[in-house]
Amino acid sequence: MTPPTPQPLKDFADWISPMLVKELRQGMRTRVFVVTFIALQVLMTINVVISLLAASGGAEASVLAFFFWAMIAIPLTLVLPFTALGALSSEMKGDTLELVLLTRLSAWRIAWGKWFAVVAQAGLFVCAILPYVVLRYFMGGVNIADDLRSIVLLFVAAAVLSAVMIGISPFQSKIARILLGIGALFGLQIVPGLVFGMTAGGGAVGMAMEWTTWGIFAPIYFALLILLMLQIGAGRIAPPSENHSATKRLIGLGFLLLATVARWVLPYSETVIIFCLLACVPVLTGAICEPLQSNPSIYRPFARRGVIGRFAGRLFYAGWPAGLPYVALLLLGFAILMACQGLLDDEKQKLGMTAFAGTFLFGAVLLRLCFPRTRNALGIFIATVGLGIFLAGMVAVLDKSLDWGVISFFSVLPPCALAFNFVDLMNAEEIKAARHAVTFSSGVCLLLALFLTLRSWKKIRAFEDASLNADEMA
Amino acid sequence: MNTLESAGPSQPPPLPPEPVVSVRNLERRFDSVHAVRGVSFDIQRGQVVGFIGANGAGKTTTMRMMATLEIPTAGRIRICGYDVVNHPTEVRRHIGWMPDSYGTYGCVTVHEYLDFYARAFGFRKQEREQRVAEVMEFTDLAPIADRMMDKLSKGMAQRLCLGRTLLHDPEVMILDEPAAGLDPKARLEFKHLVRLLAGEGKTIFISSHILSELSEMCDTLLFIDAGKIIHYGAADTLLEHDTKSAAIVDVQVAGDPALLADWAKLSPGVELIEIRKDGARLSFDPGDPETLSIQLRRMLDAGIPVVDFHRSSRRLEDAFVEILTGLQS
Structure with a gap:
């Protein structure tokens, strides 16, 4: 027997990721897929038969249309994405992940293959319902172009949701996965409405974004979002020698670039900028929560490229010391863009952005000063933000019922200020005071973060040198 | 030319071959637990090395570091020069x-x-099919090729896992407790496969709790305790009798073995190790042939109804316990 020799790809299956081949073989035999597929066919047939009978009896077609779309939407946006929720954790718990990682498959290819298998299954569902769509058209009263567009949108939603679930799936706790999954599901439905409401004066107006804007913005945005979520999933299962942080941070910069281009090219770019900023939340959170890495493989690719490489590494090395400057830089970029777009003109908007940035800086400083050796930085950060929001809620209720006037005082804590800004409880004076408070605390956090970063650069320099020495020895 | 060479200054002795596995001062800490402490050893190409240690001794951690699944806290591991x-x-x-x-x-x-793993290792169509077929034939999996994985017995699953390990034809095989949980038949089959692999010249690093099996499969044994290497040497030398140390003799008697036990207690240089229903295991110290012969003669002269006696071969377990006891004392 001899090691594998590179050969030209002749067979179609050889072009497909090994993980995809395995997942498709496995996934299409699972009970969930088989039952859902058969149930969909049966329900669709019943729906068509009833539609035929109802058409002759003159019954209300909208009820049947609702069931028709519900039958398509449930498997595509609920059943299939939620099967992806255990995709990576099942490999970890089943002791199969390490064996796969010892092959030539990287963590990224594993995550990608898992996601693509779910999307392929969604594609099969879509193909299976197309005959019923055509039947509906022949029965009349249906615009087939609208139907097809809706199916495409549902398919895209399935792809995005599946990617989000793959990103969440490495979490070991089943409860955490389910909560995050449900949160993501609702978040993806609620957040767009909030953003449109904030930027375009109301959901209806916002939703009226021109199709040209959607047509250009949405594919790039969703592609970046899918890449980001798959990278998050891959990063959590990857061996320490792989640097997924750099890719995630590059995707974050990609969102900034998209927002910048949109600022000058697209109408309704306020909405685009806010969407891009919100998509960066996982990148920002990851950058402040990652532990410092010592593996030479992380440093070597940058250190080899001399001064420029080392400078870039200060932003893209895995671990918080490079993550903090990156967070500061990305937030600064978005702040400048928002200021140019007039999204920081009034005090409330300034308060919102400062509190948003301050929440990350505050979390980062808190983690490094109070929990320097923690292995669950993400959990502590989420708990900190959650506690801040809870505290803000308590203070807001007491303040309004007892007229204490302490809201601006509690705004020193950025998560509280962020929550105050959302619930719209403050008058103009309070908003101004809150903004001053949160600007001060965020500024202090920024200085502390920079100090902590600079202090850790000595270690990073040592790791860089060690990685180059190891390379020379090899 | 030969004459010139033989007439000239003597050639320097050839350098020993570079070890295929080289472990130096390996350390691994998990918070307060110091799992591996300064482990160093070399494995030459084609060697079959048994890795022995109690639970928690640091075997799996060492092997996982060798398999790139854990990062050492300190020290270095080189495999095939990398x-x-x-x-x-x-x-x-x-x-x-x-x-x-x-x-x-x-x-x-x-x-x-x-097939999935062959794809993952980068094999393309025909080469992949050929490789999978070879591995299935070697591990005797061909008759169950279409059986679902979750319907396999432990022995079959173990052979399948070994087959997966062999797919990319690795130079060094690291097998962590491969025979654990197998029934005797599956264990024999597995041992046979390891012997075949050793015959093919593979370097095999294998850990097990079943020490007697390791002694049959391995030419070198590595003992680890509390994260430290306590012995590294050829299996044969470990099993050889030290003529100066005590001789262990199994004695079978007719009737009640109490008489034999009483005699052992009263005889200087004789120690009762274990009493059995038909005899006892005794230790004679010193164990040199002359003294042992005299002691056995005395036992017969004392009227013990001896049916059979034979010198017990030293077991690997005894050697392991002896090394541990020596360290503790």
């Missing part, structure tokens, strides 16, 4: 890792499982 920390990808191409516990995939057949 450092496991600096060049993990290259190391992975040269090793086959078989963990003590591994999962199975639901809804996947034996053939599909091997």
Whole structure:
């Protein structure tokens, strides 16, 4: 027997990721897929038969249309994405992940293959319902172009949701996965409405974004979002020698670039900028929560490229010391863009952005000063933000019922200020005071973060040198 | 030319071959637990090395570091010339890792499982089919190629896992407790496969609790305790009798063995190790042939109804316990 020799790809299956081949073989035999597929066919047939009978009896077609779309939407946006929720954790718990990682498959290819298998299954569902769509058209009263567009949108939603679930799936706790999954599901439905409401004066107006804007913005945005979520999933299962942080941070910069281009090219770019900023939340959170890495493989690719490489590494090395400057830089970029777009003109908007940035800086400083050796930085950060929001809620209720006037005082804590800004409880004076408070605390956090970063650069320099020495020895 | 060479200054002795596995001052800490403490050893190409230690001794941690699955806290491991920390990808191409516990995939057949890994190792169509077929033949999995993985017995699953380990033809095989949980028949089959692999010249690093099996499979044994290497040497030398140390003799008697036990207690230089229903195991110290002969004669003269006696061969377990006891004392 001899090691594998590179050969030209002749067979179609050889072009497909090994993980995809395995997942498709496995996934299409699972009970969930088989039952859902058969149930969909049966329900669709019943729906068509009833539609035929109802058409002759003159019954209300909208009820049947609702069931028709519900039958398509449930498997595509609920059943299939939620099967992806255990995709990576099942490999970890089943002791199969390490064996796969010892092959030539990287963590990224594993995550990608898992996601693509779910999307392929969604594609099969879509193909299976197309005959019923055509039947509906022949029965009349249906615009087939609208139907097809809706199916495409549902398919895209399935792809995005599946990617989000793959990103969440490495979490070991089943409860955490389910909560995050449900949160993501609702978040993806609620957040767009909030953003449109904030930027375009109301959901209806916002939703009226021109199709040209959607047509250009949405594919790039969703592609970046899918890449980001798959990278998050891959990063959590990857061996320490792989640097997924750099890719995630590059995707974050990609969102900034998209927002910048949109600022000058697209109408309704306020909405685009806010969407891009919100998509960066996982990148920002990851950058402040990652532990410092010592593996030479992380440093070597940058250190080899001399001064420029080392400078870039200060932003893209895995671990918080490079993550903090990156967070500061990305937030600064978005702040400048928002200021140019007039999204920081009034005090409330300034308060919102400062509190948003301050929440990350505050979390980062808190983690490094109070929990320097923690292995669950993400959990502590989420708990900190959650506690801040809870505290803000308590203070807001007491303040309004007892007229204490302490809201601006509690705004020193950025998560509280962020929550105050959302619930719209403050008058103009309070908003101004809150903004001053949160600007001060965020500024202090920024200085502390920079100090902590600079202090850790000595270690990073040592790791860089060690990685180059190891390379020379090899 | 030969004459010139023989007439000239003597040639320097050839350098020993570079070890295929080189471990130096290896350390691994998990918070307050110091799992591996300064472990160093070399393995030459083609060696079959048994790795022995109690639970928690640091075996699996050491093996996982060798398999690039853990990062050492300190020290260095080189496999086939590549450092496991600096060049993990290259190391992975040269090793086959078989963990003590591994999962199975639901809804996947034996053939599909091997086909997936062959794809993952980068084999293309014909080469992949050929490789999977070779491995299935070697591990005798061909008759169950279409059986679902989750329907396999432990022995079959173990052979499948070994087959997966062999797919990319690794130079070094790291097998962590491969025979654990197998029934005697499956254990024999597995031992046979390891012997075949050793015959093919593979370097095999194998851990097990079943020490007698290791002694049959391995030519070198490595004992680890509390994260430190306590012995590294050839299996044969470990099993050889030290003529100056005590001789262990199994004695079978007719009737009640109490008489034999009483005699052992009263005789200087004789120690009762274990009493059995038909006799006892005794230790004679010193164990040199002359003294042993005199002591056995005395036993017969004392009227013990001896049916049979024979010198017991030293077991690997005894050697392991002896080394541990020596360290503790």
